[in-house]
Amino acid sequence: MNPHLLQQQQALSLWVREPGTAAPALLKPQGRPEIYQNAYRARLIAALGDNYTVLQRAMGDEGFEALALAYIAAQPSRQASIRWFGDGLAGFMAEHEDLVPHPALVDFARMDWALRGAFDAADAEVLGLQDLSRLAPDEWPTLRFKLHPSVQRIALAWAIAPAWHVLRDFDPEAGEDAPEMPEPETLVHTMLVWRQGLETRWRSLDPIEAEQLQALAEGQDFAALGASLAEQLGDEGRAAQAVATLLAQWMGDGLLRH
Numbered sequence: 001m002n003p004h005l006l007q008q009q010q011a012l013s014l015w016v017r018e019p020g021t022a023a024p025a026l027l028k029p030q031g032r033p034e035i036y037q038n039a040y041r042a043r044l045i046a047a048l049g050d051n052y053t054v055l056q057r058a059m060g061d062e063g064f065e066a067l068a069l070a071y072i073a074a075q076p077s078r079q080a081s082i083r084w085f086g087d088g089l090a091g092f093m094a095e096h097e098d099l100v101p102h103p104a105l106v107d108f109a110r111m112d113w114a115l116r117g118a119f120d121a122a123d124a125e126v127l128g129l130q131d132l133s134r135l136a137p138d139e140w141p142t143l144r145f146k147l148h149p150s151v152q153r154i155a156l157a158w159a160i161a162p163a164w165h166v167l168r169d170f171d172p173e174a175g176e177d178a179p180e181m182p183e184p185e186t187l188v189h190t191m192l193v194w195r196q197g198l199e200t201r202w203r204s205l206d207p208i209e210a211e212q213l214q215a216l217a218e219g220q221d222f223a224a225l226g227a228s229l230a231e232q233l234g235d236e237g238r239a240a241q242a243v244a245t246l247l248a249q250w251m252g253d254g255l256l257r258h
Contacts, residue, residue: 044072047082052089052112057167058105058181067099083120087113104158104184111160111202114152114193118200121150127256129248141223145216145250148257150195153205153213159187161204196254208232212246 045068049056056064071092077085090109093100100106126148135143163181170179190210193202205213208229215225222243230239250256 041069041072043082044068044077044085048086048089051083051086051116052109054164054167055105055108055112057170057172058108058163059101060178063101067093070096070099089113102184104160104163107156107158107160107184108164110154110156111164111191111193114154114191115200115202118150118152118193118195121148121195124149124257126254127251127258129251131258132251141221143222144219145222145247145256146258147213147217148194148255150193150200151255152193153210153217154191154193155188156191157186157188158184159189160184192255194253194255201253208242209246212243213250 045065048068048071049064052064059067067089071086071089074092075088079085079087090106090113093106093109097103127145163184166179166181170176172178190205191202192205192213193200195201211232212225212229215228220228226236226239226243229242230236233239233242
């Protein structure tokens, strides 16, 4: 490639991405070159809106655009695919309260990103009851389970589920009036997000299930899962039953893989 041409292309790319830089000489002022910068930002805002659909509905177009422009300026796109643009939006929102009308909106961002990540995650063969039926009794204590690639656990500080349901069913393009959303209440909890077949699913975890999934993700074997729960409950029989119930639910939900 012609070194001079490459230099011009790089200068143009930098100018489009960072408006504060000097315009490259190849641009003619009378041709309104700023249109390239505007189109670039419009495409990034659209990408953020696609990745954060419910958040955009919660904030409204004007508020979301202001947030998006601030994020683009602070954290320009560095990904090869525009699909992954916005991975740091929740953290950015947590640090810029002036752009976020309500702190619960940070949790909306976390939820949006987790659901998109679950949908796009790699596939894997799901572990079923028939797989466990082939195990010998002495294999169970050292058995270690693996989470499906789509499984994500996100820490939330607000009870956003009621408002989430309202916004998910709201279709602004149908000309509907913006819905009245229930006021989120503070609730420190863990949300489980995963893909089952071609559908993304989510539910809140109670503390025991959250701890057990964390232990499983860390590679603890079946015996260790039961022992930690027995210590917490103070009853080995109840702990064994609880672990068995959780295991059946995890397999039914498609959370475990081979």
